[in-house]
Amino acid sequence: MNQTRTFLMFALLAVAYFLFLAWEKDYAPPPPQAAVASAASAATPTADASVPGAIPVASVPGAATPTITTTAGPAAPASAQLITIDTDVLKLSVDTRGGSLVHADLLAYPQAPRTHKAPNPPPTVLLANDDAHYFVAQNGLVSSSDSAPADQPNHLALFHSEKTTYALADGQTELKVDLTWQDAAGLKVTKTYSFKRGSYVIGVSQRIDNGSTTPWQGNAYQQLLRVEPPKASNWLKNYTDPETRSFQGAAWYTGEKFEKLSFKDFAEPKDLLNAPIKGGWAAMLKLYFFAAWIPPTGQTEQYVTQTINPDSAHPRYLIRTVGPALSVAPGQSLTSQSRLYVGPNLQGTLDTIAPGLDLTIDYGMFKIIAVPMHWVLSQFHAVSKNWGVAIILLVLLIKGLSWKLTAVQYRSSAKMRKLAPRIQALKERYGDDKQKMQMATMELYKKEKVNPMGGCLPVLITMPVFYGLFFVLEYSLELRHAPFLWIPDLSAPDPLYILPIIYAIVMLGTQWLNPVAAGMDPTQAKMMKVMPLLFTVMFAFFPAGLCLYYAVNGIVGLGQQWWITHHVDREDVVKPA
Structure with missing residues (x-):
């Protein structure tokens, strides 16, 4: 031959394959909204229509079905105050509205090559809070009681921070940032972000101190929200840019199997995720970089995918994990733990962080060779x-x-x-x-x-x-x-x-x-x-x-x-x- x-x-x-991908990005019809709506109803029970953007927690072993609100919807509160956190590898912005991570610069990875004319190009932005590039990491606690979402320590609650800037000093190996929330009844939540030198793994803890006279019951949850990246201006850009050819969407690990859901497949009810998973993680992927919530090892959580505001110009795609039921008696304390990875897709190192995390570098059927x-x-x-x-x-x-x-x-x-x-x-x-x-x-x-x-x-x-x-x-x-x-x-x-x-x-x-x-x-x-x-x-x-x-x-x-x-x-x- x-x-x-x-x-x-x-x-x-x-060439035919890449041209098909480019054509699909430029000319494929938008996802049918009816399908998205039916997908939402199939994934979770009916939300309370009185709460803008409300999404209830799907059934978790040992849990009730409280309602989690999202940042979508016209009544969603705006940013309260942005806290800046600098480490040796990350520059982050945390919104005190919910204590959410709304911006992340990867300092070791510039957006463009270093040249004589531009020796210090700006760093790569992974998380962003603007509508066109929206990509944020949120977490919180949701009560199983009938209390209004505004009275819960979720990702819309207003937290307090003692300072507006934090930095990992020279010689310092660890940095902790505390944000606190307290209601009138005496329930106090302290959300702590922990950073270690040279690490893209962020420790996240939510300590519940119940100073009220009644038990507190609810769930801890973590979620990633992202919009589909802006399309290239023409088909040639789609063909030539590796990022437009690479997978963009949600991914998760079941403890045994790696699965993913592209943004366009969020419109397919049969493809949406709504299942308990033990020993897994949930991520949003892009070429070279990704963010992932990693629950405690061995803990079973409910994993859900959802489309938020599908009729808007920039619909947001969500993947969430919800932990088992928590109960804190009056005068008692309890801490919920999780980890967040925000960083590069470095092969050979990710599995040391969590089992299966190396699979975010998806070689498909050629993995055994690649x-x-x-x-x-x-x-x-x-x-x-x-x-x-x-x-x-x-x-x-x-x-x-x-x-x-x-x-x-x-x-x-x-x-x-x-x-x-x-x-x-x-x-x-x-x-x-x-x-x-x-x-x-x-x-x-x-x-x-x-x-x-x-x-x-x-x-x-x-x-x-x-x-x-x-x-x-x-x-x-x-x-x-x-x-x-x-x-x-x-x-x-x-x-x-x-x-x-x-x-x-x-x-x-x-x-x-x-x-x-x-x-x-x-x-x-x-x-x-x-x-x-x-x-x-x-x-x-x-x-x-x-x-x-x-x-x-x-x-x-x-x-x-x-x-x-x-x-x-x-x-x-x-x-x-």
């Missing part, structure tokens, strides 16, 4: 200190391991190349009699001991490796803003288009070693001739890390093919008697 034709087939499939490849790539980087060099070393390793397989493919192509003139003669001899032509061709193959399918098996074996590496280079945070020679960012297209041009030259060399086979359809022959141009255009918009892999892989493969073709051609030299 001709290697170039095989790559063309898979490339066209990939994960080991990422590990090998990381080892090469540890030695070379450059991700571009690491990619080259990975190419050489893969080519070395697959050398025998690809040699079979190239040898088959070389023999078919030698037989091309004789096959053309058969075509001229038999004309339009395809049956006789086929029989004569197979007889020629048999006589010359050539297997026309000899190059197919190696391609089928190496193709999963090809796709596995595609996802590794596409989703690896490490390649983001990583420089290599003239390339400032391996996760962005080559600014000078040198790598796409190199690959086009490699393809021209491959075509020279594999001239158009006799009998090929004229349309296919024309496509083969324009392939270098097609690949140059396609790769011009691909991340430079991917182009670097393909270019180096093509150069090594071309050298191997030339060597094998040269030796096959020498086999015709007449040996002395």
